[in-house]
Amino acid sequence: MVLGSRKGLALALALLGPGLLLGGGHAQETETSSTSVDPGFEDFWHRFREAVTLDDREAVRSMTRLPILLEGKEYDGDGFLGRFDWLFTSAEKECFASEAPARDGDAYQLLCGEMIFVFRNEGESYQFTDIGVND
Numbered sequence: 001m002v003l004g005s006r007k008g009l010a011l012a013l014a015l016l017g018p019g020l021l022l023g024g025g026h027a028q029e030t031e032t033s034s035t036s037v038d039p040g041f042e043d044f045w046h047r048f049r050e051a052v053t054l055d056d057r058e059a060v061r062s063m064t065r066l067p068i069l070l071e072g073k074e075y076d077g078d079g080f081l082g083r084f085d086w087l088f089t090s091a092e093k094e095c096f097a098s099e100a101p102a103r104d105g106d107a108y109q110l111l112c113g114e115m116i117f118v119f120r121n122e123g124e125s126y127q128f129t130d131i132g133v134n135d
Contacts, residue, residue: 036103037103038121038126040121040125040126041108041119041121041126044063044119044125044126044127045100045101045108045119045126047059047063048060048063048119048126048128049096049097051063052088052092052093052096053093053096053097055088055093057081057084060084060088060128061077061080061081063125063126063127063128064080064127064128064129065120065122065127065128065129066080067079067080068080068128068129068130068131069130070083070086070087070131087131091112091113092112092113092115095110095112095113096110096112099111099112101117101119106120106121107119107120107129108120108126111134113134114133114134115131115132115133115134116131116132116133116134117130117131118130118131118132
């Protein structure tokens, strides 16, 4: 098929469907919903991601809602810092540096391997609030 001709172009458009021309379809909807990021979250995410990737444990702790439940046990303050290396392995740090969280209702989630990191607006600002298993 020669796309340079009008017949070829018309045939290509007919095969691709009108949804492509109008921006319709599922892919467009997904892109639009995933790009509507709260500016407050963008600021939080930049600071949190940087703190994780630079191993700034105090900064990460200050942006975490404590106590936090990890493996069925609550940790706050020093307990959280004691689990830092378990939470933020080199693979997770790499994930934080290269991936972006997705909005899920009133929260944002970052999927890193088998871990799901959850961030919510806790009134005045966003915080790291939960961690779960990606099943």
